[in-house]
Each structure stands twice: as structure tokens, then as C-alpha cells.
Amino acid sequence: MNITGLGWSGSRTSAAPELAHFYANVLGLPLAHHEADFWVFTLPDGRNVEVFGEGYAGKQHMVTGPVVGFAVEDLPSAAEELRAAGVELLGEPGPTWQHFRGPDGNVYELVAD
Numbered sequence: 497m498n499i500t501g502l503g504w505s506g507s508r509t510s511a512a513p514e515l516a517h518f519y520a521n522v523l524g525l526p527l528a529h530h531e532a533d534f535w536v537f538t539l540p541d542g543r544n545v546e547v548f549g550e551g552y553a554g555k556q557h558m559v560t561g562p563v564v565g566f567a568v569e570d571l572p573s574a575a576e577e578l579r580a581a582g583v584e585l586l587g588e589p590g591p592t593w594q595h596f597r598g599p600d601g602n603v604y605e606l607v608a609d
Contacts, residue, residue: 497574503567503607505545508558512549557586557595557603565593565607574606
């Protein structure tokens with residue numbers, strides 16, 4: 497597996513509007529997308545930081561804190577390496593990501609670079 501950098505970060509929180517306000521108005525991140533209970537901010541390198549409210553469907557696995565995505569060159573191969581190492585893969589892979597549980601119990605993900 498070849499990790500090329502951090503590819504994504506997301507937080508699911510009951511304080512989503514406050515966190516989105518912080519990202520925009522304190523950190524100065526540009527808002528790229530917004531819908532109910534979901535905000536996407538773009539970092540200078542073009543990668544995204546996302547904020548999910550508790551009402552946003554499909555992110556219930558994000559309960560241990562922010563989820564960090566490790567960028568990899570070959571997502572299917574990297575996911576298979578995790579599986580072969582006995583790592584718990586979470587849910588079905590998306591078109592550009594695969595969530596997994598680290599040995600610390602936290603949720604992480606692989607992201608296609």
C-alpha cells in the first residue's frame with residue numbers, strides 16, 4: 497500500500513452548525529457545498545473537509561471523533577491489503593473511499609488519490 501498523504505477529513509457532531517461556522521469564519525476555509533446537516537470546505541490543496549450533523553443519513557459509523565482519510569494510489573488493492581491483515585472494513589466501499597476500524601477502535605478511511 498502506498499499512502500500519498502491525507503486525503504480527507506470529516507466530523508459528525510451535534511454542534512455541526514457551530515463547527516461549520518468555525519471552519520468558515522475562524523479558519524477561513526471556503527465553503528464548496530452545503531445542504532441540510534452537511535457542509536464541504538475546500539483546503540488549499542483541493543482536498544475536502546466535511547461536517548455532518550447528526551441528522552445526516554449514512555454517517556452513523558462516525559461516532560468516535562473526526563474521521564481521517566489516507567490517500568492511496570490504488571484503492572482496491574489497499575482495501576484488500578487491509579482485509580488480508582484482518583482489519584475490519586466498514587460498509588460497502590464508495591466509488592473513491594473505504595472506511596475501516598483501526599486497532600484503537602476509531603474509524604478511518606482510505607481515499608483514492
